[in-house]
Structure formats: C-alpha cells, structure tokens
Amino acid sequence: MASRLCRNISSLCTKNRHRFLCPVHNVLIQPAASSVTIYEIDRKSGYDPKIPKKPIPTMIKEGIKMIYTESLRFKQEVIEKFSCDGYYITHHGDYQYFWKFNGKSSLDPWTVTADQDHNEGSSSCNLTVSKNNKALFHGFLSTDVPKDGVIKRAGYVNLRSPFNMKSFHRIVSYDFSRYTHLYMKVRGDGRTYMVTLAMNHYFDLLWNDQYQFPLHTRGGPYWQITKIPFSKFMLSHKGRIQDKQFPIPQNNIRFLAFTLGDNIDGPFSLEIDYIGLVLDTNHDEEFAYEMYQAEASHIGF
Structure with missing residues (x-):
C-alpha cells in the first residue's frame, strides 16, 4: 500500500x-x-573519496586476520579501564601533550587535503619532516577558479589530526574538558591559519558543526607559543559563523585541524612542534560570545 x-x-x-x-x-x-x-547523506557532505568496494572473500579474509590483533587491543583497553584511576584532580599549570611531532612516524596518522584533491582548485600541500625533525605543513595556495561554471571561489588547504581510534575501528571522542586552553608551539610564515575543532555529534543535522579560531603566525625564524582559550572558539556550520553561539562541548571533540584560505596566492609554511592542553585557573570566562537570552525569532530557532 x-x-x-x-x-x-x-x-x-x-x-x-x-x-x-x-x-x-x-x-x-x-x-x-x-x-x-x-538530512545529510554522509558525514563529509559528498567529499568522501569514492573507494571501490573489495570482493566479499577478500573482506572476510582481512576481517579474520583483524580479529586477533583487535582482540588484543580490546583486552588492553579493558585492563586499563579497571586498573587505572579514571578520576584525577587537575591543578593550575598542569598540561598534557596530545600530539608531539618527532620524526616521520608521528606524521603518518595525519591527513592533508587541498581543493585540488576535489577538482575545486589548483592548490597543493604536503606534510613532511622539517630540518628540526618536526612537522612541516607546506605547499602552494592558489585562488584560480576552475572554469567549470560551478565553482565560484577556490584556494584552501587543510591539515587534519587522526581520530581517537579504539579497538575494532571504533571512533570515540577526545576529552578536553579538564583543561581551559589549547597550547601549541608553532613557527609560521606570517599568514593567518584557522584552528578548527570538529564535534563528534550523533545526529546528521550537527555533523558539520565546528568551532574555529584564527591562528596568527609571526613569521621569521623564532618559535611562538600559542595559548588559545576554548571559550574563544566560535561555532560555525560548513564554514559559516552561526548567529546563535554555544560554548564548545570539550568532551566531544572528533578531530583538530589547521586550515589556510586567506585568498593570498603563494607558498605557505607552518612548522609544528607539539599540540597540547593546559589548565589556567585564572581564566574564568565561560564563553566569549552571546550568553544573553534572545528572542527565538531573531536568531533562527
């Protein structure tokens, strides 16, 4: 019927x-x-690479091989769960390294993307080991628009952190809730990058919700220590800053990313030593943006 x-x-x-x-x-x-x-068809809004499906016998063989190694990982996770103290007190000045770059092996889980990869431009980027044995995100940004009659703007590159993977390929959220600031040691070229924290929401309506804050690099030969409060990150959806802002849910982070799209043609370079978190109890700001009550008709819903 x-x-x-x-x-x-x-x-x-x-x-x-x-x-x-x-x-x-x-x-x-x-x-x-x-x-x-x-609704959203997929989490990447059509930017997911089209990977051909493997034959079913091949998938079964790979799955059987994976069971043993993933079972060992699951066993270790269970042991850590029951043997470690899940609650500990964080004091002022405590910090934690989430990603510290030291050689090529530390770069392998990271992903680089440019508009050229999706036939939306001609920018290119790479992630290599610098002469200091750190991560070097570099390439060429081009704002040339493809002559296809569809694309109106071009020129972006992106560096994305790995997911928090558990056994049997489970993706779980990063938990930054014990800390107040994102803490990084970088050396840039004077250009402004965008630091992005993507959320690990369940519903498709919120898949593209991200929190962003600009990273202004100095340029020159010296390292800079950047300390960004989580309260300063702005809520955006598909790159558009939202009218209605909410504090960032720090216990539900899917990944961290660096994006360059400043409409300036030319080479770029961003060297990264480490990315960590720090607790500063002197910072008592809950959220830097709209915390007042507004009429629903003024801000959407």
Whole structure:
C-alpha cells in the first residue's frame, strides 16, 4: 500500500513537471535529489573519496586476520579501564601533550587535503619532516577558479589530526574538558591559519558543526607559543559563523585541524612542534560570545 502510494505521488509530480516543488516527493521519495534536503547523506557532505568496494572473500579474509590483533587491543583497553584511576584532580599549570611531532612516524596518522584533491582548485600541500625533525605543513595556495561554471571561489588547504581510534575501528571522542586552553608551539610564515575543532555529534543535522579560531603566525625564524582559550572558539556550520553561539562541548571533540584560505596566492609554511592542553585557573570566562537570552525569532530557532 505504501509503495503504491509513493509510486502514484512520484508519477503525479512527474506528469505535472513539479517534482522539485512537491514537498511530499521531496520528503518521502527523493530527499537526496531534491532542491532542499532535510538530512545529510554522509558525514563529509559528498567529499568522501569514492573507494571501490573489495570482493566479499577478500573482506572476510582481512576481517579474520583483524580479529586477533583487535582482540588484543580490546583486552588492553579493558585492563586499563579497571586498573587505572579514571578520576584525577587537575591543578593550575598542569598540561598534557596530545600530539608531539618527532620524526616521520608521528606524521603518518595525519591527513592533508587541498581543493585540488576535489577538482575545486589548483592548490597543493604536503606534510613532511622539517630540518628540526618536526612537522612541516607546506605547499602552494592558489585562488584560480576552475572554469567549470560551478565553482565560484577556490584556494584552501587543510591539515587534519587522526581520530581517537579504539579497538575494532571504533571512533570515540577526545576529552578536553579538564583543561581551559589549547597550547601549541608553532613557527609560521606570517599568514593567518584557522584552528578548527570538529564535534563528534550523533545526529546528521550537527555533523558539520565546528568551532574555529584564527591562528596568527609571526613569521621569521623564532618559535611562538600559542595559548588559545576554548571559550574563544566560535561555532560555525560548513564554514559559516552561526548567529546563535554555544560554548564548545570539550568532551566531544572528533578531530583538530589547521586550515589556510586567506585568498593570498603563494607558498605557505607552518612548522609544528607539539599540540597540547593546559589548565589556567585564572581564566574564568565561560564563553566569549552571546550568553544573553534572545528572542527565538531573531536568531533562527
């Protein structure tokens, strides 16, 4: 009965040439192909690389080989869970290194992306070991727009941290809730990068929610210590700063990323020593932006 109803609605919309205006068709039949969708098809909004599927026998063989190694990892996680004290007091000045770069092995889990990878521009980037044995994110930023009649702006590169992977390829959130600041030692080229903290939300409506704050590099031969309060990060969705702001949920971080898109053509270079967290009890700011109560009609919902 339901399938017959759907076929009748689809046929009616097609005959009247109003498929794109039919709300019933948009919601029930083809939400992915409609002009306005009410859900996200995938977490990367179409930027997920199209990896060909492996044959089923190959997948079964790889899965059997994986069971032993992943079972050992799961066993170790259970032992750590019951043997370690899950609660500890963090004092003023306590810090923790989350990522410290020292050689090529520390760079392997990180991912670099440029608009060229998605046929949206001609920028390029790489992550290599610097002469100081640290991470060097470098390349060339180009704002040349492809002549395809679709892309209007170009010129971005991105460096993304690894996910917090547990046994059997489970992705869990990073927990930054014990600390107040993001703490980094970097050496840049004078350009402004964007530090992004992506959330690990469950519902598709929130998949593209990210918190961002600019990283202004000095340039020159000297290292700089950057200390960014979590209260300063701004909520954005697909790169757009939102009217209604919320404090960042520090216990639900999916990954950290550095993005360059300052509309300046030319080479860029960002050297990173470490990325960590620090607790500063003198910082008592809850959130730097709108904490007042506003009318729902003024800010969306």
